[in-house]
Amino acid sequence: MSHAADPDDNGRIPLLRAEGLVKTHHGEGAPAHAVRGVDLSVRRGEFVAVSGPSGAGKSTLLHLLGGLQRPDGGSIWLDGECTDSYSEARWANERRRRIGIVFQFFNLVSNLTVADNVELPALLAGTGPRQARAEREKLLAELGLEGKARSMPGELSGGEQQRVALARALVNHPRLLLADEPAGSLDSKGTREVMRLLSRFHQRGQTILLVTHDARLASAADRVISFFDGRIADDAELGGTTARGTGLSGVLELKD
Amino acid sequence: MRLPLLALLSRGPAHGYELKQDLEQLLGSAYPQPNVGQIYVTLGRLEKSGLIEGEEVAQSSRPNKKIYRLTDAGTEALRAWFEDTADEPRVRDDFFMKLALAPRTGLADQIALINKQRREYLNTMRNLSKLSATEDRDNRIAHLLIEGAMLHLQADLDWLERCQEELEGLE
16 A cells, blocks of 8 residues: 555655545434545645535545544545644644635625635734735635625625635635535526636646535536545546547537 | 528528528537538428528629528428427436446446446536637527536436446445
């Protein structure tokens, strides 16, 4: 077995690597085996989607990778560094600096303005107020939210709230962006918007791990991991070409 | 393609190449190459069945071109077309038969078939996403076409997921 912190074939250390991850939820009734032995590696600059039915354990996997839950077994390496000994405080610190997370239900602080929601993690990470403000202004402009800085989250549409959440996740320039069903509570226009933004940040080099049951969203990634019943069923690079080569000519067929 | 061509002609007479351009413009990049040969063949058949009439027009420097116009019978055929509802979409039966018969042949594994098919669909989905990003924003018909294709594909992918859930339990 190769060691998890070992470089890949190109001599680079993966940004994120997990080996033998196991997580079982003990609630009422029978224990739920959410993650059952997952090995995974994400290279710098990759956009990876984990896709599968609800209840397959995708979100648990993302929570493990972001340190929001601790695995029952297995290990996670960030940038080649083993996180086994990380305390809760250390994980919280990593989530401020190196890992940005967006959630299905946005999780914005409802009694803070949009501007404060975005600036807060920057200030917590030790960025000066002036710099935090500049970063916030840049991101909100980039996400088409210039006029919304003084709004409260509750005054915004779902799509807008998710864009604020994206700005908050990216304000400290994390090396890794984790996205948990980011379009799960949005309509199809909001979904397309999230897709467009994730693609845009990825094109600029942002490493992204996206968890979604929506194949349209997953197809924005350049690698799709199919997750079933706590395990990886398939791991496919999307080249954009199809095996049969028919590609798009079949979108609309006018016969006869 | 008979009825779409009739529909395009209901706006006024046109020749084959104009119709090809009309189709391109209407449907955008998701329908990349209307086959001009196929258009001429179809126009010939429509003329034979009396739904359109062609008239040769002499051109000074080039060969004659034929301008077609809709007949009353053609308009009737169009009305009937709009009156009728379209067939419902079907399950991709070729894949389904492979999946159903794989265990009897011992030549293919069902889960491997599902994974392969999923890769194919995901790649097509990715192509559609790219197409949607590059298609002219104002061409609503083209965007609706792409979105329709994506939703069908999404349903096919959901169904593959169901197949996988059911069949993996049996192994």
